[in-house]
Each structure stands twice: as C-alpha cells, then as structure tokens.
Amino acid sequence: MPRFFLTDNNVSGTLVRISGDDAHHVARVLRLRPGDHIEVAFGSGEIGIVELRTVCRDAVEGQIVQRFRSYQEPPLLLRLYQGLGKGDKMDFVIQKAVELGVKEVIPFVSQYTVVKLDSAAASKRVQRWQRIAQEAAKQCLRAELPVVMPIVSFDRVLEELKAKTQDELVLLPYEHEERLGIKSVPVQHCRGVSIVIGPEGGFHPDEVEAARRLGAWVVSLGPRILRTETAGLVALSLVGYRWGDLG
Numbered sequence: 001m002p003r004f005f006l007t008d009n010n011v012s013g014t015l016v017r018i019s020g021d022d023a024h025h026v027a028r029v030l031r032l033r034p035g036d037h038i039e040v041a042f043g044s045g046e047i048g049i050v051e052l053r054t055v056c057r058d059a060v061e062g063q064i065v066q067r068f069r070s071y072q073e074p075p076l077l078l079r080l081y082q083g084l085g086k087g088d089k090m091d092f093v094i095q096k097a098v099e100l101g102v103k104e105v106i107p108f109v110s111q112y113t114v115v116k117l118d119s120a121a122a123s124k125r126v127q128r129w130q131r132i133a134q135e136a137a138k139q140c141l142r143a144e145l146p147v148v149m150p151i152v153s154f155d156r157v158l159e160e161l162k163a164k165t166q167d168e169l170v171l172l173p174y175e176h177e178e179r180l181g182i183k184s185v186p187v188q189h190c191r192g193v194s195i196v197i198g199p200e201g202g203f204h205p206d207e208v209e210a211a212r213r214l215g216a217w218v219v220s221l222g223p224r225i226l227r228t229e230t231a232g233l234v235a236l237s238l239v240g241y242r243w244g245d246l247g
C-alpha cells in the first residue's frame, strides 16, 4: 500500500486532504479510485489507513479508518553531520541514511571540503536531497519524514554539538584514531546520537581536537580508510546495532 507523509494542514478531524504532486501520484500514476486505501504517516510516529472518498488530479480526499503507532522509527534520535561530498555522493548518503533511520542530515563545509556552492546552488541541492529523503522514507516505510537541513559551516556544527554533548552522544569518526571503536564507547544508554563525518579530504586535526574538546567521542571505524559516502553508513549501522534497532 503506498504511503504518503502528511503535515497538520492535511488533516481535519478524520478527514485527510492531499494536494500537489502526491495527489497527482494517487490519481494519475497509481490510478487509485474512491474506495481504495492509502497509508499516511502523521509525522508523530503514527500511521493511518485512509479510505479514498474523492480522487482528482490536483486534490484527493479520504477518511481515516485506522490509526496506529508505527514500530518503524528507531528508539533514538539519529543525526548525521555529513561533510559535503562531490557529485551525487550526497544523493547516495541521504538515501541510505534514511533507510538506516536517520532523523536529520546536516551537510557541512569544512577546511578540506572540495565542493564550493553559491547560496542559490546550495538551496537547490538541499531541495533535491529533501526529495530523495522523502522517496527513501516512503520506500522503507518510515513513520516520520527525515529532514535535510541547509548546508552549514563546521563552526556552526561545533556550536550545535556543544549543546548536544550535554544529553546526547556525539561521535566523530577519524581515520587516525587507533584505540577507541564504537563498540568500546563507555555509554550504555542514550536518547540521541550525532555522527560527524568528514568530506573526501577528511578533517583538519584542529577540527578533530575542537570537537573532542566539546565532548565528542573521536572513534575509529576500523583499520581501512573508508570513502566519505561509506563512513557515515558504517557508523549509522554500528550505532543502530549497539543502541538502536538494527541487527
């Protein structure tokens, strides 16, 4: 059954109204008819079954006939701070990170970032990545729509991490770290994990030390150098296995 993500203004009582691309998809691509059913995600971790009442190309209306809590969201809030990668690497990273349960992807620019984007290009990329996140979330049956944030500087990342290290886990994988692995981080329970992955050129040592001073755990992902688009997914998988709902 196809799944659609709703915002508050789509729902009024038990009535659901979908418009725009999603309405077109229901009417013209899926060719659904009144009486058919679709799944909706309310964004609160709840899922609903909607029986279609009217189906037009630009608007679809239906009645919520079932509403239940989803088990498909991870038990902890996952954020991926991803150093901007070249080409379509970010497309791949965002798609896979959504499948692995990420709630937010925050692309960033640091000292060794190769990609340079002006503000117009940057906001177009973020819009594209958000569409990729939405499609991936529909495909893997997420109950909440992950968000791709605007591209920020590494200084901004450090400011955000400073607030997070109080009650969440911040992990910065670094290929020159030889001792501490994710399985040995001495934290048994956490409600949120932020993972910070460097770009193709990696982190400047000063960037690593700045994050460590804020309370980030600098960790190894193993003895081999992983590509930037591999490293985040490995870290999300290990975190999901140790503290989340993977494996």
Ligand code: SAM
Binding pocket: 172, 173, 174, 175, 176, 196, 197, 198, 199, 200, 201, 202, 203, 219, 220, 221, 222, 223, 224, 225, 226, 227, 228, 231
């Ligand atoms: N310095 C790397 C090199 O020599 O090619 C470039 C950085 S690597 C392509 C991109 C990012 O992936 C790194 O900044 C780090 O965050 C992460 N990474 C890659 N391999 C890692 C490893 N074995 N342990 C921890 N982090 C790793």
